[in-house]
Amino acid sequence: MDCPYHSCSPASKWQSLHPLATLEIEGSRTFMSVQTRCRKWIVAVGSCHSIAFDTETEDVIHGPKLNNGKECPVLVAVEDKIYALSSFPMVKVKLDFEPWFEVLDLSQATVVDGCLEDCAWEELPSPPCFPCRLDAQEFFCSPVVIVESYVVVGSYILMSIRSDQHTTYAFDTVSAKWHKVHGSKSLPFIGYPTQQHGIAGLYLGESSQDNHRCPALIRPGDPVISAYSIKLTSCEKEDDINLSITEFPIKSSRTCNAV
Numbered sequence: 001m002d003c004p005y006h007s008c009s010p011a012s013k014w015q016s017l018h019p020l021a022t023l024e025i026e027g028s029r030t031f032m033s034v035q036t037r038c039r040k041w042i043v044a045v046g047s048c049h050s051i052a053f054d055t056e057t058e059d060v061i062h063g064p065k066l067n068n069g070k071e072c073p074v075l076v077a078v079e080d081k082i083y084a085l086s087s088f089p090m091v092k093v094k095l096d097f098e099p100w101f102e103v104l105d106l107s108q109a110t111v112v113d114g115c116l117e118d119c120a121w122e123e124l125p126s127p128p129c130f131p132c133r134l135d136a137q138e139f140f141c142s143p144v145v146i147v148e149s150y151v152v153v154g155s156y157i158l159m160s161i162r163s164d165q166h167t168t169y170a171f172d173t174v175s176a177k178w179h180k181v182h183g184s185k186s187l188p189f190i191g192y193p194t195q196q197h198g199i200a201g202l203y204l205g206e207s208s209q210d211n212h213r214c215p216a217l218i219r220p221g222d223p224v225i226s227a228y229s230i231k232l233t234s235c236e237k238e239d240d241i242n243l244s245i246t247e248f249p250i251k252s253s254r255t256c257n258a259v
Helices: 136-140
Strands: 029-035 040-046 049-054 060-062 074-078 081-085 101-105 110-112 115-117 121-123 147-153 156-161 168-172 177-181 189-195 202-207 225-234 240-249
Touching: 029 074, 040 074, 040 081, 060 115, 074 147, 074 156, 081 156, 147 225, 168 240, 189 225
Parallel strands: 147 189, 177 240
Antiparallel strands: 029 040, 040 049, 049 060, 074 081, 081 101, 101 121, 110 115, 147 156, 156 168, 168 177, 189 202, 202 225, 225 240
16 A cells, blocks of 8 residues: 655655565564664564564565464564563463463574574563463463563563553563562553653653543543653562653643643
8 A cells, every 4th residue: 555645845746655575474463673783674473473574675584483373472672682472371272372482582693595594482481470380270260361561671571461460570681580570560551662762761652541631532542642761770679670650641632731
């Protein structure tokens, strides 16, 4: 589909976007942009498959298979590594079964005949809130776990699940260990916020709360976009970390005057 656009300059002409490639992959997939030390890619992961588009050479590159299929996984990149986490972990069906968390290290990867070589998906420890080590009764009535929000802050991957417990966990990509965030709080946004380049710790995302707008102006399905300042600090308790999030609601034609 062509998407014409027009700039403010009178001398400019209408232009159209044109398709560059087709990333064919089975099942529901997640897309993300990845910039390693050597390449800039658009990566798609879905089911057991991974595929990448090189934005410089415009080549489609087939990646290695995951250890287990994941439907619309949480997908993030930290330096040269891509992390895939099941967004809806299951215990009774093959899709989204363990391992729920995997990593693909691209630091030594090479491209041979349109395929990624010298790299493979490796299993990582699951988040403590995932349904692992269940007894017989828990397995029969297995808990429903849905990842609702996540973000990368420095070398940490933070995630919150849809739950009444309001708990956030952080994965240290250096030590490959999970930590519980000190205090009872969930990430205040939905999905994955966009980091603002050039401003450390500042993100834009859809707020999970509507209390920054006048009730009369709220429409169903109308998202609230806020800016978030996110900081992590060490905690006295070894396995916990402190999380500080400051939310700055963004004014628009549909927000209250006082925010």
